[in-house]
Amino acid sequence: MAITPATTTQQASEGTAEAILLELVDEDGVTIGTAEKLAAHQAPGQLHRAFSVFLFDDRGRLLLQQRALGKYHSPGVWSNTCCGHPYPGEAPFAAAARRTFEELGASPALLAEAGTVRYNHPDPASGLVEQEYNHLFVGLVQAPLRPDAREVGDTAxxxxAELAERHAKDRFSxxxxxxxxxxxxxxxxLTGDAPGW
Structure with missing residues (x-):
């Protein structure tokens, strides 16, 4: 199944715009087709493959990302270090490492699989829906970061304790x-002696 309206695009190597496709999956995470990125997120949402990355510094602190205001989905909210979608046929691990570098300008010093989670989260502000089979990764990152301003508004x-305080007052994904x-x-x-996680 392929749905490809020309709404969300990327520049192909020859300079032409093409639709960004996501992998649709069943409840066991088995690929069953593809859908255009925006179409997959329109209510009620189509279950698709995603990833979420949590990177920590050498003091056991979590790197948060504030999503850029120009993003079509959940702009301006805080979230985990990096999240996104593998290209069809791309391994989630490779996608997580690739997008971390593209968004933050730094490659993980360590990246390890941390399981999967399936969820259905509507975003009231946009009306879009996250129906995701999400591959989780944890790891370490070292400064300096060089965030892409088109993707990232801020980092922290x-x-x-600081996360709990920030989560109570700021908007999160x-x-x-x-x-x-x-x-x-x-x-x-991963963090071992860092209390509270």
């Missing part, structure tokens, strides 16, 4: 707590 390294909670066992294993 936070302790668990609809999926943030779901992916954080699902990744916590791997985060605790």
């Amino acid at each position: 390294f936070v302790t668990p 609809a999926w943030f707590m779901t992916v954080l909670d699902a990744a916590r066992p791997a985060i605790r294993e």
